[in-house]
Amino acid sequence: MTTIAVINQKGGVGKTTTAVNLGAGLARIGKKVLLIDFDPQANLTSHLEPETGDGRLSTYDLLRSRKALSDVVRPTSEANLFLVPSSADLAGVELELAAEIGRETILRDQLARAWVAGARFDYVLVDCPPSLGLLAINALVAADEALVPIQAEFFALQGISRFVEVQGLVQSRLNGALRLAGIVICLWRGQANLSREVREEVQNVFGDVLYETVIRQNVKLAEAPSAARTIFAHAPDSNGAADYAALTQEFLRRHDDA
Amino acid sequence: MTTIAVINQKGGVGKTTTAVNLGAGLARIGKKVLLIDFDPQANLTSHLEPETGDGRLSTYDLLRSRKALSDVVRPTSEANLFLVPSSADLAGVELELAAEIGRETILRDQLARAWVAGARFDYVLVDCPPSLGLLAINALVAADEALVPIQAEFFALQGISRFVEVQGLVQSRLNGALRLAGIVICLWRGQANLSREVREEVQNVFGDVLYETVIRQNVKLAEAPSAARTIFAHAPDSNGAADYAALTQEFLRRHDDA
Numbered sequence: 366m367t368t369i370a371v372i373n374q375k376g377g378v379g380k381t382t383t384a385v386n387l388g389a390g391l392a393r394i395g396k397k398v399l400l401i402d403f404d405p406q407a408n409l410t411s412h413l414e415p416e417t418g419d420g421r422l423s424t425y426d427l428l429r430s431r432k433a434l435s436d437v438v439r440p441t442s443e444a445n446l447f448l449v450p451s452s453a454d455l456a457g458v459e460l461e462l463a464a465e466i467g468r469e470t471i472l473r474d475q476l477a478r479a480w481v482a483g484a485r486f487d488y489v490l491v492d493c494p495p496s497l498g499l500l501a502i503n504a505l506v507a508a509d510e511a512l513v514p515i516q517a518e519f520f521a522l523q524g525i526s527r528f529v530e531v532q533g534l535v536q537s538r539l540n541g542a543l544r545l546a547g548i549v550i551c552l553w554r555g556q557a558n559l560s561r562e563v564r565e566e567v568q569n570v571f572g573d574v575l576y577e578t579v580i581r582q583n584v585k586l587a588e589a590p591s592a593a594r595t596i597f598a599h600a601p602d603s604n605g606a607a608d609y610a611a612l613t614q615e616f617l618r619r620h621d622d623a
Numbered sequence: 624m625t626t627i628a629v630i631n632q633k634g635g636v637g638k639t640t641t642a643v644n645l646g647a648g649l650a651r652i653g654k655k656v657l658l659i660d661f662d663p664q665a666n667l668t669s670h671l672e673p674e675t676g677d678g679r680l681s682t683y684d685l686l687r688s689r690k691a692l693s694d695v696v697r698p699t700s701e702a703n704l705f706l707v708p709s710s711a712d713l714a715g716v717e718l719e720l721a722a723e724i725g726r727e728t729i730l731r732d733q734l735a736r737a738w739v740a741g742a743r744f745d746y747v748l749v750d751c752p753p754s755l756g757l758l759a760i761n762a763l764v765a766a767d768e769a770l771v772p773i774q775a776e777f778f779a780l781q782g783i784s785r786f787v788e789v790q791g792l793v794q795s796r797l798n799g800a801l802r803l804a805g806i807v808i809c810l811w812r813g814q815a816n817l818s819r820e821v822r823e824e825v826q827n828v829f830g831d832v833l834y835e836t837v838i839r840q841n842v843k844l845a846e847a848p849s850a851a852r853t854i855f856a857h858a859p860d861s862n863g864a865a866d867y868a869a870l871t872q873e874f875l876r877r878h879d880d881a
């Protein structure tokens with residue numbers, strides 16, 4: 366069971382789109398995948414489950430009322446792909462947990478408890494909100510690795526270096542095993558020198574942590590959430606489906622799991 | 624002195640790009656404009672002031688050490704355009720202020736103090752982080768109005784309705800004068816039915832709160848930050864400059880200030 370935090374405090378870079386479509390890519394080839402929506406915006410949840418009826422259990426219950434993972438996990442329309450949905454009350458968790466002892470390790474402990482109880486997922490992907498607050502720290506403490514989607518634009522470099530600082534603190538104080546395993550360029554428009562310059566700069570600094578696969582900007586990816594489908598179900602012949610299929614293959618190679 | 628929160632918890636929709644370029648548009652026609660960077664990512668600050676030397680005062684000092692506005696305000700390369708820069712330590716403010724009495728009204732009180740001391744800006748634009756935490760609430764409490772940049776994509780509608788809930792709470796409990804004065808579509812690619820559907824839906828629900836001016840996706844806008852310039856200085860003949868000039872005009876008409 367490999368736990369991956371899909372994280373970047375920069376907003377709108379493709380975190381949710383990557384969590385859903387990489388998760389779906391892995392599920393379609395038979396891996397058992399759990400997606401955890403850790404964002405109070407609940408974009409991942411509304412992408413996969415448009416008909417939200419209140420009253421069902423969510424990430425909030427996992428963290429605050431310590432419900433077991435098996436109580437909050439739900440199937441999705443894709444085989445092998447499971448979801449812990451989010452809700453708006455997750456927004457209050459940062460302040461509610463501020464004074465709690467061990468507030469940063471709750472997700473890690475809940476996943477460990479689930480493992481002991483027999484939960485067996487090949488991969489757990491945690492879709493993080495665009496910040497480095499308590500929710501993001503919980504995800505980094507629980508994770509084996511961080512996967513950082515970026516947009517190849519000016520603010521990307523400054524954002525990654527800030528992320529690496531925080532990741533370093535988490536690694537030295539709370540989770541020694543955590544590593545920055547991948548950076549993925551999303552929303553690639555490639556037409557500007559700026560994009561190429563940023564890509565080269567990231568390659569220089571991070572070497573082969575940068576995935577070779579680049580996710581091109583593709584309107585089908587922006588449409589898929591309104592159809593409540595993954596890109597593979599919504600537009601199997603699109604650039605978006607091709608790019609996320611390639612990403613899935615590269616991901617598996619990097620995890621010696623091809 | 625009209626204070627405007629440029630806000631949307633959805634990430635990457637054009638908040639910072641709008642704060643900088645609308646601010647610059649207003650400054651170029653002679654309005655005195657203050658930009659306050661309320662995001663720990665400090666994207667607005669690095670857009671206007673690439674050479675950051677640590678040690679200068681910032682938004683953090685305004686909120687935590689209650690330095691006067693006049694101590695933290697800095698000029699920019701554009702006439703009439705001033706900046707309160709951000710820094711990474713702003714990220715800690717949400718937890719540091721959690722137990723402070725009146726924690727949500729600090730910015731409002733600091734701007735009121737500055738007014739009494741003689742500060743005279745025509746417009747104050749507060750660039751908010753992609754969340755609805757304590758920093759965003761401070762901005763809404765201090766603001767006369769909210770300006771919400773959106774991307775015409777699936778997650779926009781759900782995001783706005785969540786924002787309106789929070790704005791309603793702030794209005795009823797802390798700032799009766801607050802109004803949702805404008806919604807601006809940014810990163811318009813217009814080629815997909817989805818974009819037109821979202822635009823129509825927002826028009827139906829919010830009527831003329833939706834600005835007529837639409838900011839088209841334009842690579843010059845993404846390049847301007849790396850040149851540390853506003854769009855007007857970086858690419859005056861671009862679609863980006865034309866759109867932000869049109870937005871500035873519409874903004875002034877809506878404020879009876881043309």
Ligand SMILES: Nc1ncnc2c1ncn2[C@@H]1O[C@H](COP(=O)(O)OP(=O)(O)OP(=O)(O)O)[C@@H](O)[C@H]1O
Nearest residue numbers: 376377378379380381382495552582583587634776
């Ligand atoms: N490769 C792509 N091509 C076209 N549109 C995309 C692509 N990737 C993401 N999008 C769209 O861009 C917007 C931002 O993407 P997404 O919501 O996945 O980013 P995020 O990093 O999760 O945002 P947030 O920081 O708000 O959580 C969404 O409307 C999404 O549908």
Ligand SMILES: Nc1ncnc2c1ncn2[C@@H]1O[C@H](COP(=O)(O)OP(=O)(O)OP(=O)(O)O)[C@@H](O)[C@H]1O
Nearest residue numbers: 376518634635636637638639640753839840841845
């Ligand atoms: N109209 C546009 N055309 C092309 N690129 C744009 C446009 N508006 C913004 N951008 C680029 O898109 C990215 C996101 O924009 P911006 O940073 O302004 O959004 P934001 O809402 O402030 O993000 P965050 O939620 O992280 O604060 C940036 O790289 C920016 O340069």
Ligand SMILES: [Mg+2]
Nearest residue numbers: 380381404408
């Ligand atoms: Mg997201």
Ligand SMILES: [Mg+2]
Nearest residue numbers: 638639662666
């Ligand atoms: Mg911003």
